Amino acid sequence: MKIWSNIAKDVEDSNHLNYEEMTAMLTKIVDQCPGIMRLYSIGKSVKQRELWVVEISKSPGVHRTGLPAFKYIGNMHGNEVVGRFLLVNLIKLLCINHKKSDYVDLLIELTTIHIMPSMNPDGYEISVEGDVDSVQGRANANGVDLNRNFPKRLSSTPEVQEVETKSVMAWSQANDFVLSANLHGGSLVANYPYDDATDGNSVYSKCPDDETFRMLASSYARAHPYMTRKPQCGAEQGDSFEGGITNGASWYSVSGGMQDWNYLHTNCFEITLEISCTKFPASTQLMKYWHDNKEPLLVYLTQVHKGFWGYTVDKNTGEPLAHVTIFVSNINHDISSTSSGEFWRIVSPGKYEVTAAKLKLISASFTRIVIFD
Template identity: 30%
Template sequence: MKIFYKYIIVYLLMLIISCSGGGGSGESYYQYHTPEDIDIFLDEIKLNYPDITAIETVGYSETGRVIKALVISDNPGTLEGEPAVRLTGGIHGNEMMSVELLIRFIEYLTYGYSTSPDIKNLVDTRYICIIPVLNPDGLAVKSRYNRNGVDLNRNFNATGTSLQKETEALQNFSSSKQFCLSITYHTGAVLVNMPFDYKSKLIDGIFPVENNLINSFALTYTDATESNFLANPDVYNYIYNSNYGDYIFLNKGTINGGDWYVALGTLQDWSYLQTGCLDLTVEVAKRNPTSEAGVQQIFMYNRGSLIEYIKKADEGIYGRVTDSEGTPISNVEVTVTWDDGGETTTGDIKIKTDSNGYYNRILLAGTYNLTFSKEGYTSQTTSKTITTSERSLLNIQLVPL
């Protein structure tokens, strides 16, 4: 009889272990992709969809792991003046859901290219660059930090030896592509965090120079027609800010980063202030799901939002800067100014032309002054009114000094 009870206890223990491992739903424990799995996955995608994908090397991690990007576009090897969009996961290696979300989105776009006219149109008219994992060393050991114990999302203002290889790689890669729109995925909360992180709107009373534009793009992610972000029951409605001494309510899942908590050296602030690329920090889950169904559910809360957001990359001004003989000029600085009605704002946003002379500036409808300048050429300032949400074309010829 004693032996019989022992068997019962062992059986019950096994039952408890199997339930907790399967997220309580009886499914097998979800196996997150390792850095090596991701390399194999990207190679397979490239093999299956060679016409619309290209694998590029962003750089190398501190231990020498390669950081890869997958470009999805109709001519993935060429910058053609299409809006360049960057999607990044795994900047914190223990936030595996951010990586899985992008893996699923890659599958969705590549498979959908031949089955959905909408996806084909989106891919044909955008340059979509997906970096599933920026911190492969962290992902390998499920750590927030890189191999040197550095939080990469606080490293973007660093200089000299403090600048980590992963950070520098993304900075150089981004400069070569001149992205105009971006998202960086995280877990730990469920909300959309907008520029800036280094100052609080509420406490400092200072607004980003393009506050309306930033709000408009963030709300597109959470609340446009196809967006499903707010369907997630875990979306934050408010947070408590101890410096503010009170609760702050989110606007349909969106919040200024500095109102949540102030952070210096984030990718979001660097992208926007140094390269003119609007980057949102999207927190997709409080914690990594433990089941396949849980991972898929989080993906579905973000898939339509991502499509709507990438569609919106079409708003603004674009064009090509050439000399009088039609030769494209790269690295031309494009500064946009307008009458902001005397708001207290900060941030002088500048963009540059890419290696093919193209520029893309996301803007809301309005009248803007654009100044094009590069050493050795006479600067040129032009006024342009954008009346619809379509891209406005403005080609420029610069005259050498």
């Protein structure tokens, strides 16, 4: 059964919103649903615009132990605007269906959701409606491409991060996110790590969790009405992706991307969603994008509950143990428990041996954890 069949009410017609309009809209939505939402800023852009985030949870602003945290980020490239529109609509959708849809209420009960509609509000303000594939507004106000501005996986050379990048990095490291996606435009595909290759060429750059990332990317692509159809944006654009997914570097190599940084420096698994062939479509086309993506956005969000989770505690005192490393057999990528001793590990279906260790002291070992599809 499709998730959408459990949604009681859909979002009505919407338009493009500039920074002031978006701020007013987010404030209005949160005011309508104060019991499950709060609006907060993680910092300011170069031009001193707030980097707004809406948290949706049963107790916004209060950490609830045992619940995984999820995030969506839109509009990292200022002229790629469909993600910004979709995420504002997603916030609306969760608000208007609270106490009307059992699915929405269960999602909010079991998940802490953070949605940032615009990481690059400065770039948006100089972008132009009708832009198909230009770069006007792509960068931030300093002319920096934010998706090339994170610490690079294959370089030890220090690099200056922009204020927007620093804010997202600090936010991501402070919130113990488990799963994330950042929304872009200009193509139609779900892109997963690694984004860069050692020689900078377009070659498959496989990360240790390649199978799991393919599962995550496919969850979005298969829920989309035509992301799996080739060629995704027409023969003239040249993009053709098997199953609607691609390894980032296999498409083209990107150094300093956000999804690779999340994977390597936090516990969060992130993919990049290209969700429109046109970067800044006319406002009359926006609701079509919403109808195409509303189901995939919800399907992907629920993937945060895939895999296994638990607590790390001192066996003698029962107190939580923070920063315990969780090892999974045959996957050379570890995660660690939070300050409250919680951990979540997304994996594809299969059998795994899991070990938890703090320093050189093995805390626990579990064999044959079975994950079902």
